[in-house]
Amino acid sequence: QTGTGKTAAFSLPSLHRLAADPRPRKSAACRMLVLSPTRELAAQIAENMRGYAKYLSLSVQCVFGGVPVGKNARALVPGCDVLVATPGRLLDLIDQRALTLRHVEIFVLDEADQMMDLGFIVPLKRIARLLPENRQSLFFSATMPKAIAELGKQFIHDPVRVEVAPQATTAERVEQFATFVNQAEKQALLTLRLRAGLADGSLERALVFTRTKHGADRVVRHLAAAGINAAAIHGNKSQAQRTSALRAFREGSTPVLVATDIAARGIDVSGVSHVFNFELPNVPEQYVHRIGRTARAGADGIAISFVAPDEKPYLRDIERLTGVKLLPMPLPEEFAKEAARLPAPRRKPARSDDQARSQPRRDRPQRNRRDKGSGEKQGERSNERSAERTGERSGEGQRKRRFRPRRKQGVGAHRDKVRRAV
Numbered sequence: 101q102t103g104t105g106k107t108a109a110f111s112l113p114s115l116h117r118l119a120a121d122p123r124p125r126k127s128a129a130c131r132m133l134v135l136s137p138t139r140e141l142a143a144q145i146a147e148n149m150r151g152y153a154k155y156l157s158l159s160v161q162c163v164f165g166g167v168p169v170g171k172n173a174r175a176l177v178p179g180c181d182v183l184v185a186t187p188g189r190l191l192d193l194i195d196q197r198a199l200t201l202r203h204v205e206i207f208v209l210d211e212a213d214q215m216m217d218l219g220f221i222v223p224l225k226r227i228a229r230l231l232p233e234n235r236q237s238l239f240f241s242a243t244m245p246k247a248i249a250e251l252g253k254q255f256i257h258d259p260v261r262v263e264v265a266p267q268a269t270t271a272e273r274v275e276q277f278a279t280f281v282n283q284a285e286k287q288a289l290l291t292l293r294l295r296a297g298l299a300d301g302s303l304e305r306a307l308v309f310t311r312t313k314h315g316a317d318r319v320v321r322h323l324a325a326a327g328i329n330a331a332a333i334h335g336n337k338s339q340a341q342r343t344s345a346l347r348a349f350r351e352g353s354t355p356v357l358v359a360t361d362i363a364a365r366g367i368d369v370s371g372v373s374h375v376f377n378f379e380l381p382n383v384p385e386q387y388v389h390r391i392g393r394t395a396r397a398g399a400d401g402i403a404i405s406f407v408a409p410d411e412k413p414y415l416r417d418i419e420r421l422t423g424v425k426l427l428p429m430p431l432p433e434e435f436a437k438e439a440a441r442l443p444a445p446r447r448k449p450a451r452s453d454d455q456a457r458s459q460p461r462r463d464r465p466q467r468n469r470r471d472k473g474s475g476e477k478q479g480e481r482s483n484e485r486s487a488e489r490t491g492e493r494s495g496e497g498q499r500k501r502r503f504r505p506r507r508k509q510g511v512g513a514h515r516d517k518v519r520r521a522v
Contacts, residue, residue, distance in 0.1 A: 102392025125179035166339025173198035212239035274395035278426035330356035377405035
């Protein structure tokens with residue numbers, strides 16, 4: 101279940117174990133390794149563990165992509181007790197011989213189901229081979245599909261399974277609603293919901309989830325045009341932009357954060373009152389993690405999903421997984437007026453059939469060009485080559501010869517061609 105304190109569950113006992121058995125730090129090594137799927141979650145785990153170990157003589161380091169690898173390598177030179185990392189940057193440091201995993205005693209995999217998905221399984225297998233066999237392995241997640249659980253057996257031996265709640269249980273104090281609306285009208289609905297919530301004070305902070313990165317940027321542009329302060333966070337943003345957007349969201353200067361599923365895993369921001377699923381996830385487990393950003397640590401929250409006609413199968417999968425029927429929420433009163441204000445999608449004007457027929461075939465644009473700068477179309481060159489092969493010399497549009505045809509050479513053909521120098 102989300103929001104139940106999984107970070108503290110593995111941090112506090114592990115820190116107690118390390119503090120009870122103090123050992124001198126080894127250069128470029130660590131005693132505890134925590135792997136996270138995203139940079140934001142890695143930074144959050146490291147910050148929490150530094151707070152837990154404030155009065156312990158334990159060193160906590162965090163490494164992830166988006167920052168110079170040399171900076172991470174220099175920080176690891178004296179060694180550390182706890183290392184929180186993302187898989188990619190961890191392997192970069194190992195390849196540069198700036199880190200060794202031979203002294204790891206505790207291995208933690210946070211958001212284990214995503215870490216063992218297709219995108220991370222290959223790096224994870226390589227990391228597991230570098231770890232010592234005599235270690236403690238801890239896997240944590242709010243969701244664990246059976247296929248992923250079977251895959252995880254190669255990393256752990258005879259594990260003890262601990263469940264706070266049944267698998268894929270949504271947060272207890274979150275109210276879940278669904279509004280059925282066309283895809284093109286979702287922006288108007290989101291604008292009205294956010295504007296009304298910010299006006300009456302019922303909305304403190306809101307997370308809006310989209311399925312694509314470009315979709316997140318598009319939603320932010322529309323909200324900015326409507327006078328709503330919002331920021332986007334996704335994989336195409338630089339690390340500085342992602343950190344700045346998340347900091348502004350935590351501080352409250354940006355009340356709306358539009359994100360892809362990069363922010364659905366483990367991000368803990370207090371005061372998130374609403375979660376909007378602008379587009380439903382095609383993986384039902386992601387829904388559990390999305391709405392788990394609200395109603396954390398005993399707080400209340402509201403999750404509203406915008407369901408287009410082609411997303412109804414996704415909704416059925418979500419309700420089957422969670423065992424919860426989403427309550428229908430009607431459209432607001434001023435929805436039609438707001439939807440009419442949305443700009444029409446930009447499309448290239450379609451040509452009529454008469455215009456297409458009147459244009460000669462050789463002048464029509466070709467899709468594939470071998471030489472972009474030559475100005476010649478592939479169809480014209482092929483026609484010229486075929487004409488040269490068949491001996492045709494007439495017709496419009498035929499390219500002129502570059503050289504005059506040579507005369508037949510014979511004995512004495514060179515006479516009177518060269519003059520003797522005087």
